[in-house]
Each structure stands twice: as C-alpha cells, then as structure tokens.
Amino acid sequence: xxxxxxxxxxxxxxxxxxxxxxxxxxxxxxxxxxxxxxxxxxxxxxxxxxxxxxxxxxxxxxxxxxxxxxxxxxxxxxxxxxxxxxxxxxxxxxxxxxxxxxxxxxxxxxxxxxxxxxxxxxxxxxxxxxxxxxxxxxxxxxxxxxxxxxxxxxxxxxxxxxxxxxxxxxxxxxxxxxxxxxxxxxxxxxxxxxxxxxxxxxxxxxxxxxxxxxxxxxxxxxxxxxxxxxxxxxxxxxxx
Amino acid sequence: xxxxxxxxxxxxxxxxxxxxxxxxxxxxxxxxxxxxxxxxxxxxxxxxxxxxxxxxxxxxxxxxxxxxxxxxxxxxxxxxxxxxxxxxxxxxxxxxxxxxxxxxxxxxxxxxxxxxxxxxxxxxxxxxxxxxxxxxxxxxxxxxxxxxxxxxxxxxxxxxxxxxxxxxxxxxxxxxxxxxxxxxxxxxxxxxxxxxxxxxxxxxxxxxxxxxxxxxxxxxxxxxxxxxxxxxxxxxxxxxxxxxxxxxxxxxxxxxxxxxxxxxxxxxxxxxxxxxxxxxxxxxxxxxxxxxxxxxxxxxxxxxxxxxxxxxxxxxxxxxxxxxxxxxxxxxxxxxxxxxxxxxxxxxxxxxxxxxxxxxxxxxxxxxxxxxxxxxxxxxxxxxxxxxxxxxxxxxxxxxxxxxxxxxxxxxxxxxxxxxxxxxxxxxxxxxxxxxxxxxxxxxxxxxxxxxxxxxxxxxxxxxxxxxxxxxxxxx
Numbered sequence: 251x252x253x254x255x256x257x258x259x260x261x262x263x264x265x266x267x268x269x270x271x272x273x274x275x276x277x278x279x280x281x282x283x284x285x286x287x288x289x290x291x292x293x294x295x296x297x298x299x300x301x302x303x304x305x306x307x308x309x310x311x312x313x314x315x316x317x318x319x320x321x322x323x324x325x326x327x328x329x330x331x332x333x334x335x336x337x338x339x340x341x342x343x344x345x346x347x348x349x350x351x352x353x354x355x356x357x358x359x360x361x362x363x364x365x366x367x368x369x370x371x372x373x374x375x376x377x378x379x380x381x382x383x384x385x386x387x388x389x390x391x392x393x394x395x396x397x398x399x400x401x402x403x404x405x406x407x408x409x410x411x412x413x414x415x416x417x418x419x420x421x422x423x424x425x426x427x428x429x430x431x432x433x434x435x436x437x438x439x440x441x442x443x444x445x446x447x448x449x450x451x452x453x454x455x456x457x458x459x460x461x462x463x464x465x466x467x468x469x470x471x472x473x474x475x476x477x478x479x480x481x482x483x484x485x486x487x488x489x490x
Numbered sequence: 491x492x493x494x495x496x497x498x499x500x501x502x503x504x505x506x507x508x509x510x511x512x513x514x515x516x517x518x519x520x521x522x523x524x525x526x527x528x529x530x531x532x533x534x535x536x537x538x539x540x541x542x543x544x545x546x547x548x549x550x551x552x553x554x555x556x557x558x559x560x561x562x563x564x565x566x567x568x569x570x571x572x573x574x575x576x577x578x579x580x581x582x583x584x585x586x587x588x589x590x591x592x593x594x595x596x597x598x599x600x601x602x603x604x605x606x607x608x609x610x611x612x613x614x615x616x617x618x619x620x621x622x623x624x625x626x627x628x629x630x631x632x633x634x635x636x637x638x639x640x641x642x643x644x645x646x647x648x649x650x651x652x653x654x655x656x657x658x659x660x661x662x663x664x665x666x667x668x669x670x671x672x673x674x675x676x677x678x679x680x681x682x683x684x685x686x687x688x689x690x691x692x693x694x695x696x697x698x699x700x701x702x703x704x705x706x707x708x709x710x711x712x713x714x715x716x717x718x719x720x721x722x723x724x725x726x727x728x729x730x731x732x733x734x735x736x737x738x739x740x741x742x743x744x745x746x747x748x749x750x751x752x753x754x755x756x757x758x759x760x761x762x763x764x765x766x767x768x769x770x771x772x773x774x775x776x777x778x779x780x781x782x783x784x785x786x787x788x789x790x791x792x793x794x795x796x797x798x799x800x801x802x803x804x805x806x807x808x809x810x811x812x813x814x815x816x817x818x819x820x821x822x823x824x825x826x827x828x829x830x831x832x833x834x835x836x837x838x839x840x841x842x843x844x845x846x847x848x849x850x851x852x853x854x855x856x857x858x859x860x861x862x863x864x865x866x867x868x869x870x871x872x873x874x875x876x877x878x879x880x881x882x883x884x885x886x887x888x889x890x891x892x893x894x895x896x897x898x899x900x901x902x903x904x905x906x907x908x909x910x911x912x913x914x915x916x917x918x919x920x921x922x923x924x925x926x927x928x929x930x931x932x933x934x935x936x937x938x939x940x941x942x943x944x945x946x947x948x949x950x951x952x953x954x955x956x957x958x959x960x961x962x963x964x965x966x
Contacts, residue, residue, distance in 0.1 A: 306865070306961045327869060334867025339960070345862040349500035354493070359866040361493045408866065 252279035252315075253415060253448055254303055259312035261298050261471075272298040274471040275312070280450065280464070282415065285442045287462035288452040294468040296452035297420055303450060304337055304418045305329045317415070334362055338409030340419035340438075340451075344401035346393040346408065353389040356380060356407045363412070379407040382444075383437060399430035403437065410441060417441075419451035423458060435461050494872070498879045501856075508852050512881070513888030515841045516940055520892030521899075522837055523936035524928070526830045528900055532927045533826060541816050544632035545701055547596070548789050549796065550815030551586060551779040551807050553577060559810035560817025561778055562700060563600050573600065575718060577806040579774040585799045586779060591787030596620060596628040597776035599709060601716040605654065606673040611662025615654050615674070618704045619712030628782040633701060638668035638692030641708055647691035648672060649706040655693055668692060674707070676715040686711045697922075710771050718775035781809070838939070842947040849877070849951035857958055865960030877952040878945060885944035889937050897933075900926045 261273040301307035383403040423431030467475035553574040599619035677683040696702040796809035908924040
C-alpha cells in the first residue's frame with residue numbers, strides 16, 4: 251500500500267487581488283522506503299507539494315492521504331501528532347532550535363510525544379544518530395557555532411529522531427556548496443537504506459536528482475514526468 | 491517540562507535586552523505594590539489603633555434615625571437640634587452589656603459651644619460629655635490630663651483641650667488655668683440659646699488629632715447646652731431673702747417673652763402641654779454609645795448580634811463598626827487606598843501593554859524557531875506553555891528583586907526613626923515614629939497580582955505564537 255497518495259490535488263494561493271495556481275491536478279503515489287526527488291524549476295510547485303504531504307498546508311481541491319488518513323479531515327492536534335509520529339522535516343534554512351545544542355536538538359522531538367522513551371533508550375538513540383551524521387565531536391555546540399553543512403546534518407538527525415516513516419526535505423542543499431550538498435544527499439540516502447525510511451526531497455539541482463530512485467518532475471504545477479529509476483544516469487529524464 | 495524550562499531559561503538569557511525591559515517593569519511594579527500596600531496597611535493599622543483605643547472603640551451604637559453613624563456629627567446637625575438621642579437608653583444599655591464579647595460601654599453626648607473667659611476672649615469648643623467611670627473603662631488611655639484631673643462622677647466642670655485653651659488664652663490675652671471659670675454658650679434652632687458657667691477641672695492632650703480638639707464636659711451641662719432637657723414638676727422654693735433680692739424686677743420687663751419662650755419649649759417626650767414646671771436635663775439622654783469588646787472578639791459578629799437584639803426589641807438603635815463611626819476619617823483612609831489602587835492600576839495597564847508589545851516583538855523574531863518546533867511535533871499547548879512560562883519566570887525572578895528593593899526601602903525608612911511631627915501624620919501612622927508595617931499577605935498578594943498581570947500580558951503574544959505554522963519555518 252502507498253504510504254503517500256495525492257489524488258487530483260489543486261492548490262491555489264491568493265496573491266493580492268488575483269490567485270496563483272501553484273498545483274494543478276497532481277496525482278501520484280509513494281511507496282514505503284522510497285528515496286524520491288521532486289524536481290523542477292523555481293515556481294513549479296515543489297515546496298507546495300512537500301507542504302501538502304507534510305500536513306503544513308491543505309489542498310484547495312483533491313486529497314492528500316498519508317498512511318490511509320485524509321489530511322484535510324484531521325484536527326490540528328491530530329495533524330501535529332501525525333507530523334510527530336510519521337513525518338520528519340529538513341528545512342532549506344536548516345531550522346533548528348537555536349538555544350539547544352546539537353544533542354538537545356536531536357533529542358527534542360523525542361520529548362514532545364505523550365510517552366517519551368526512557369532516558370537510557372533516548373540517550374543511546376540520539377548518540378547513535380549524532381554518530382551517524384558525523385557530529386559526535388560537535389554534540390555540545392549550539393547551531394550558530396556550526397557550518398551550514400553541519401547544521402543540515404543536525405537537521406537530518408533531528409528529522410530521524412522519532413523514527414518517522416517519511417522524511418520531507420525542502421531543497422536541503424540549496425544553501426550549501428555543491429560538494430557539501432552531495433554529502434548531505436548521500437547521507438540521506440544512507441539513512442534511507444539503513445533505516446528503511448521514505449525520503450522525499452525537493453530540488454532544482456539536476457546534479458543531485460540522480461541519487462533518487464523515484465523522480466517526480468514538475469513544471470508549472472503539473473507533473474511532467476513520474477519515473478522510478480535504478481539511479482543510473484541513463485534513466486535520468488533531465489539528462490535525456 | 492525540563493526541556494521546556496531549559497528552552498525558556500535559555501531564551502530569556504539569549505534575549506537579554508527584552509528580558510531586562512520586561513523584568514524591570516515587573517520589578518518596578520512589584521516595588522510600587524509592596525511599598526504602596528505597606529503604606530496603606532500602616533495607615534489602616536494606625537488609624538484603627540488610634541480610633542479603637544482613643545475615639546470610637548470597637549462598636550458604635552447610634553439611634554436608627556441618624557443619617558450617619560459618625561460619632562463626630564456635622565456642626566449643622568447640632569445647631570439645628572437634629573441630633574437624636576438613644577430612644578430608650580437603659581434598655582439599650584442592658585442589651586449591649588448582655589451581648590457576647592462586650593467588655594465595657596460608654597455613652598456620649600456631642601455638643602458645640604462658644605467658650606468665653608471673663609467676657610474677654612472667646613473660642614469655639616467641641617464638647618464631648620461622658621460618664622467618667624464608664625468612659626475610662628472603655629478608653630483607659632485615650633487622653634493625657636497634663637494639668638488638674640479628669641472629671642469625677644457627678645462633678646460639674648470642663649476638662650479643656652490644650653488646643654482650645656491655647657486659642658482662648660490668645661483671644662483673652664490672659665493665662666487661664668485649672669479652677670478658672672469659663673462661660674459656655676450654645677444655641678440651636680429648637681431649644682434656643684443656653685449659657686452655662688463651669689470651672690476648668692483639667693487640661694488634656696491627645697495624640698489623636700480629632701480628640702485633641704475635643705473638651706470633656708459633665709453630662710448635665712452638656713445636656714442643657716444641647717437642649718436635651720425635659721419638664722419636671724419640681725418647684726423652686728425661694729426663701730424670703732431671695733425673694734427680697736429679686737425685688738420687683740419682672741423677667742418680662744428684663745428680657746421680653748420671646749427668648750424664654752424658646753428656651754422652655756418642651757421636648758416631644760414631655761407629657762405636659764404647657765410648660766408649667768422647670769426645665770431639667772434628661773439624665774438618660776445620650777447621643778451614642780461606644781462599646782469595647784473583649785480581646786479577640788470579632789467586631790462584625792458583635793455588630794450583627796447586637797443589631798439582631800435591637801431589632802427584636804424594637805429599640806430604634808443600630809450598631810456599627812468603628813470604621814463607620816469614625817466618619818470622615820474613615821472615608822479619608824479608603825480614599826487613600828483608592829488613590830494607591832488607581833496608581834497601581836495605571837502602572838499595571840502600562841506595564842501590561844509594554845510587556846505585551848515586547849513579547850510580540852520577541853515572538854515575531856522567533857518565528858522560525860517556533861515554526862520548527864511545531865513542524866517536529868510540538869502541540870500548540872507546548873508553545874503556549876513556553877510563552878506563559880517565560881513571563882512567569884520573569885515575574886518571579888524580577889518580581890523577587892522588586893520585593894527585595896521594596897522591603898529594603900521600608901527597612902531604611904524604619905531604621906531612620908523618622909518623627910511624625912504633626913498630629914495628622916501621628917494619627918495616620920499610629921505613633922510618634924513612622925514605622926511602616928509589612929504584611930506577608932500583602933507581599934504575597936502583590937506578587938500574585940504581578941503574576942496575573944504577566945500572564946494577562948502574555949495571552950495575546952501567546953495567541954500570535956499559536957498562529958505560527960510550520961510553513962513559516964520553512965519559508966524563513
């Protein structure tokens with residue numbers, strides 16, 4: 251069963267006295283464990299689709315179904331709980347809680363649930379994640395003491411803390427240099443393979459789209475291509 | 491909760507300027523509250539102590555048809571003869587003395603007169619007539635007799651206040667002392683003009699400003715001056731010598747009829763239609779009764795119980811607490827408290843607005859942080875708790891500073907042993923030295939009020955924070 255399903259989704263935003271149609275009748279499904287790239291130029295609707303999947307926004311028309319739940323029918327509390335249990339977020343501007351250090355930022359989502367894990371269990375898991383993203387030596391540093399790449403690593407560890415089924419990353423490499431960007435995508439891919447977590451990331455950078463095994467290409471709010479690849483360059487639609 | 495407190499604490503440290511702005515306002519607010527409430531408490535206690543111990547006692551019993559229960563009647567009421575007496579004094583006294591918790595009772599008469607010394611000088615005098623033994627049992631130390639002595643039971647005379655004596659001496663340009671006779675003249679619209687000559691028995695002084703201007707007169711003369719008289723059938727029998735001394739002078743020729751007509755107008759209670767007998771003071775005529783309660787007795791309960799007994803027996807009197815009996819002075823105290831409360835309210839409103847704005851700015855700056863928290867699963871309640879907790883932490887820590895500063899200021903004032911100087915301040919603070927009283931309850935209420943103000947101030951900023959969506963974190 252698809253973990254994410256979009257059915258004829260439309261999203262219209264008011265812009266002054268006019269309206270902007272950001273998404274125009276998009277339908278697709280994402281299977282659990284996939285590593286998906288939503289690609290396309292600026293203004294194509296990538297962020298809107300991620301927001302819709304992340305229950306950060308609701309569709310004007312159509313439905314977004316996450317793990318069998320139609321998001322537009324959920325209350326704010328249910329949506330927040332869904333975000334906490336099922337979804338993880340990685341932001342373009344590496345948003346972290348500035349007053350918490352690396353370790354505390356990764357631990358933070360674990361403390362928000364109704365029944366947080368026991369301290370020992372939490373410590374082991376957070377230590378493991380920080381080790382995995384290569385920040386063991388920076389665990390006591392605050393976000394403003396880290397580079398952009400390091401912050402994004404913290405964000406990845408934080409997004410994985412609650413063992414979500416889906417991690418959404420909105421242009422995670424946009425503010426990074428290309429080599430750091432590639433490292434981040436590789437790290438995400440590694441976590442996808444090791445932990446079986448579904449990763450959905452948006453990008454307009456063709457050079458990193460190739461790592462994805464499922465690419466949804468957007469243009470002007472519509473899907474132009476929806477391709478499952480083996481990750482080889484020959485099947486990359488933007489290289490054809 | 492630990493993480494929440496950690497985030498709140500670090501955020502406050504991180505945004506030092508905003509924390510200091512909000513904190514300083516709260517510290518200042520609590521400083522004003524603590525000092526202001528302590529001043530009001532001190533004045534309230536001072537007035538209560540002074541009035542209960544020297545002037546009103548705990549409970550005041552007045553006729554029901556009195557407009558105000560104040561034991562210091564309006565001069566106009568006295569001049570117009572509108573001050574009613576206790577209808578059935580002996581029955582009322584019986585009920586009061588039998589009431590639970592009553593220690594002593596003192597009836598009183600209030601009168602006004604002009605004072606004259608050998609036709610040389612005059613002064614206005616406020617008179618209080620008491621039953622000496624009963625008065626002393628209610629107020630053992632209300633006044634100090636600096637010369638002479640206090641009135642003895644049945645004795646005619648005046649214990650003049652030092653203040654009034656000074657005025658009379660100044661007017662008469664003479665030294666007047668104990669034993670000298672003074673002439674008291676009073677007039678009211680019902681009983682006309684009355685003149686009595688009495689000797690000065692003593693000169694008294696009191697720390698309470700109101701009492702320091704009052705002179706004590708024997709009840710008999712006070713009743714005559716106030717027109718509290720009745721017709722008696724006692725006939726005066728003149729000796730032959732006295733008749734001869736009167737000669738052929740006719741009183742009609744001397745004074746005309748009008749004046750005496752007024753003087754001898756009978757009281758309503760008189761049973762005769764024509765004034766055929768002599769005018770005599772009514773020994774049961776008293777304007778009010780002051781009641782001293784036993785240590786620990788509750789004033790409100792005693793007042794309630796007495797009023798129930800009065801009503802059951804239809805005695806036409808009412809019991810009131812000392813505060814109501816104190817009249818205008820009590821109004822002054824409540825006015826002082828109102829003024830301080832208004833000042834506090836204005837400060838609170840301004841403080842709430844400044845705190846609210848500062849918090850809104852702070853939240854707007856932290857939109858990404860709050861959006862991120864919401865994105866990773868923080869419920870709205872978590873965000874609300876965070877904002878309210880921030881304000882509470884500031885209120886408690888800086889409020890503590892305000893309390894300490896307030897207590898320090900009061901400590902300095904108390905240590906300075908400032909003399910009260912004049913009678914009014916003395917009456918207000920209840921002694922020679924200004925000693926500000928701090929009550930723990932008052933400090934606790936002030937802190938609670940500041941916490942409430944803080945929480946109120948954080949409600950709108952919290953609602954702004956609750957509107958922040960994770961989308962805003964992604965966009966920022």
